Amino acid sequence: MRYVSVPLLAIAVLALSGRCTRPVDEPIVTPPAEPREVSTFAGSGKLGDRDGQADSAQFCFPQALAFSPTGTLYIADNTNDLIRAVDVNQVVTTLAGAGYVRYHHDPVNGQGRKASFNGLTDIAFGADGNCYAVEYTSQVRKITPDGQVSTFTVLPRGYGNGLTFDASGNLYVSTTTCLYKISPAGKVSLFSGQPGVPRGFRDGDADSARFVNPASLASDQRGNLYVADMNLIRKVAPDGSVTTFAGYEKAVADKDGVGTAAGFGFINGLAIGALGDLYVSTFDAIRKVTPDGVVTTVAGGVNLGYQDGSLATARFNQLNGIAFDRAGNLYAADRFNRVVRKIVLR
DSSP states (O other), X not given: OOOOOHHHHHHHHHHHHTOOOSOTTSOOOOOOOOOOOEEEEEOOSOBXXXXXXXXXXXXXXXXXXXXXXXXXXXXXXXXXTEEEEEOTTOEEEEEEOOOOOOTTOOOOOEEGGGOOOSSEEEEEEOTTSOEEEEESSXXXXXXXXXXXXXXXXXXXXSOOOEEEEOTTSOEEEEOSSEEEEEOTTOOEEEEEEOTTSOOOOOOBSTTTOOOSOEEEEEEOTTSOEEEEETTEEEEEOTTSOEEEEEOOTTOOSOBOEEGGGSBOSOOOEEEEOTTSOEEEEOSSEEEXXXXXXXXXXXXXXSOBSOBOBXXXXXXXXXXXXXXXXXXXXXXXXXXXXTEEEEEOOO
16 A cells, blocks of 8 residues: 655645645745835934944934035034034044033134034035034034134024025024024124014014024025924015915924915924925924925824834934935934934935
């Protein structure tokens, strides 16, 4: 008598019953991997100020970002009080700053690590190729590509929050309750709002408009200025008049919508894309606002956390400054994760 082993018998039974449906020579299809539209560009996530390869470098609180004309990403490393640079080879170096000393000290001008800052809040590049920085003091500093730091101007009043350049080379700085305009020659003038007045969300002309806490700024090609004001985006025309572009005062969370029907929990960063859309960073999401005021969430918005991956599944933890590279990729300072994230938009 011939005996058949149990495994062979089982295969024969499955074949006769029709339950073995895949041909032997049919390849096994592996599901596609989740796209990595969000990745970590720089930072190990550990607290410190170590330079080196991007994945091992350390930051304290990445606050603001700006790209130089040569494609180097500059980072205002808040609390460390350093200007860091990430070159095209993803190597992080410290361009300027002596490191954290103590708040309310007098900033020092000088070369590289001999200079000091007091609470860096924002940076931007001028047409002259120099980086400009604003800090908790009323000073606006200029940093050359070789790390020479000098005082560009001193604001008449208020703490510096955000800054941006327009197409004509004028520099705008947001302070406690108003905006200042600084000409290429360094002349400072009040642009919108008033210093030392009660805070508010009042729209109106340049003199009567009120802000609660104007912070991050962005300028479009038509000379309009966009201002992150708590949970509102304010639009400031070239004459200084102010309207509410998107968001509403009582919003406590992000909500997609149009204009003042859209909600923002808190707005930290602004940047204009190549097609004229305004991109916004909140605590855990990247939002897009079209010129018509349509607000959508393009990345994150699930929960606070730290996760690379697709736009829908990525997680962030208090996003701050954002900036575009020349290829249209968006970079975001992920403050509490102590890293810089790269976002490939669809």
